[in-house]
Amino acid sequence: MAGKISRNSPCWCGSGRKYKICHEAFDHKIAQYARNGHMVPTHDMIKNPEQIEKIKESCKINIAVLDYIEQNIQEGWDTAKIDQIVYDMTTDMGGIPAPLNYEGYPYSVCTSVNDQVCHGFPSKDVILQSGDIINVDCSTILNGFFSDSSRMFCIGDVDPEAKRLVDVTKESMYKGLEEVKPWAFLGDMGQAVNDCAKEHGYSVVREVGGHGVGIEFHEEPFVSYVTKRGEEMLLVPGMIFTIEPMINMGKPDIFIDQDNDWEIYTDDGSLSAQWEIMVLVTEDGNEVLCY
Ligand code: MF3
Ligand code: CO
Numbered sequence: 001m002a003g004k005i006s007r008n009s010p011c012w013c014g015s016g017r018k019y020k021i022c023h024e025a026f027d028h029k030i031a032q033y034a035r036n037g038h039m040v041p042t043h044d045m046i047k048n049p050e051q052i053e054k055i056k057e058s059c060k061i062n063i064a065v066l067d068y069i070e071q072n073i074q075e076g077w078d079t080a081k082i083d084q085i086v087y088d089m090t091t092d093m094g095g096i097p098a099p100l101n102y103e104g105y106p107y108s109v110c111t112s113v114n115d116q117v118c119h120g121f122p123s124k125d126v127i128l129q130s131g132d133i134i135n136v137d138c139s140t141i142l143n144g145f146f147s148d149s150s151r152m153f154c155i156g157d158v159d160p161e162a163k164r165l166v167d168v169t170k171e172s173m174y175k176g177l178e179e180v181k182p183w184a185f186l187g188d189m190g191q192a193v194n195d196c197a198k199e200h201g202y203s204v205v206r207e208v209g210g211h212g213v214g215i216e217f218h219e220e221p222f223v224s225y226v227t228k229r230g231e232e233m234l235l236v237p238g239m240i241f242t243i244e245p246m247i248n249m250g251k252p253d254i255f256i257d258q259d260n261d262w263e264i265y266t267d268d269g270s271l272s273a274q275w276e277i278m279v280l281v282t283e284d285g286n287e288v289l290c291y
Contacts, residue, residue, distance in 0.1 A: 039233040046238035058142035059290035079111040083122035098139035110137040117264040130156025149290040150276035169273035172196035180286040190227030203252035210242035244276030
């Protein structure tokens with residue numbers, strides 16, 4: 001990927017500096033990993049400071065929407081109300097809910113309750129009851145830049161076993177986050193998530209995962225949590241991706257609702273939890289951009 005650029009030409013990153021004093025050594029380092037058989041990021045997965053600033057502005061809306069829901073969600077709400085709040089708040093702040101019409105998705109947010117793994121449709125018929133656990137997954141487009149994060153909420157009196165699933169899922173996400181640093185591998189993160197889930201007797205969904213994000217809603221790489229340390233893509237500064245494990249109390253198997261081709265449930269009917277953050281690989285570690 002480096003070969004063709006003249007050393008005195010402007011760098012591909014958009015800094016305006018000459019390639020030889022900007023990303024040349026960086027590209028050589030990456031190429032060395034590729035020669036050693038590792039998957040490595042392409043230039044379009046590496047965001048520059050201007051792009052990162054704009055992505056952060058998008059994240060502010062996403063965070064504000066989830067903060068509001070966190071402070072107000074309660075027993076008796078139907079999930080269509082959450083959809084309306086997300087739409088109204090996002091557009092009031094100048095954004096667009098990214099899920100709306102994305103590959104035909106018909107709502108502004110995903111609301112996944114109990115044994116729903118992800119992509120739950122908001123509905124007037126889904127009324128939150130004491131004991132429910134729910135994931136609210138928000139994504140925003142602002143000035144063409146994408147943000148994406150989700151949180152779990154416990155409604156009323158939640159069974160301690162369900163609460164533990166919610167807490168361990170969050171813990172596993174942060175265990176994964178600890179592994180995110182330049183010149184580490186995505187598999188380091190994946191294994192940390194998986195080990196944490198397994199230690200607690202839970203299983204990790206294999207078919208759905210995280211993704212690069214920022215310029216598009218879903219970019220490469222695919223971010224799995226059933227991967228091994230030292231494997232998967234090399235991490236370098238400027239990459240942005242989500243950590244969003246879905247963890248089941250029972251078996252890892254899932255099924256997709258055949259009526260709408262979106263909503264995903266656990267096959268065995270066991271509870272499932274998910275948290276999602278957006279993380280930037282920095283020069284010396286990572287920065288959480290969205291939560
Ligand atoms: N927000 C989800 C994610 O974390 C994407 C849902 S796809 C949608 O990647 F179409 F439902 F928006
Ligand atoms: Co996501």
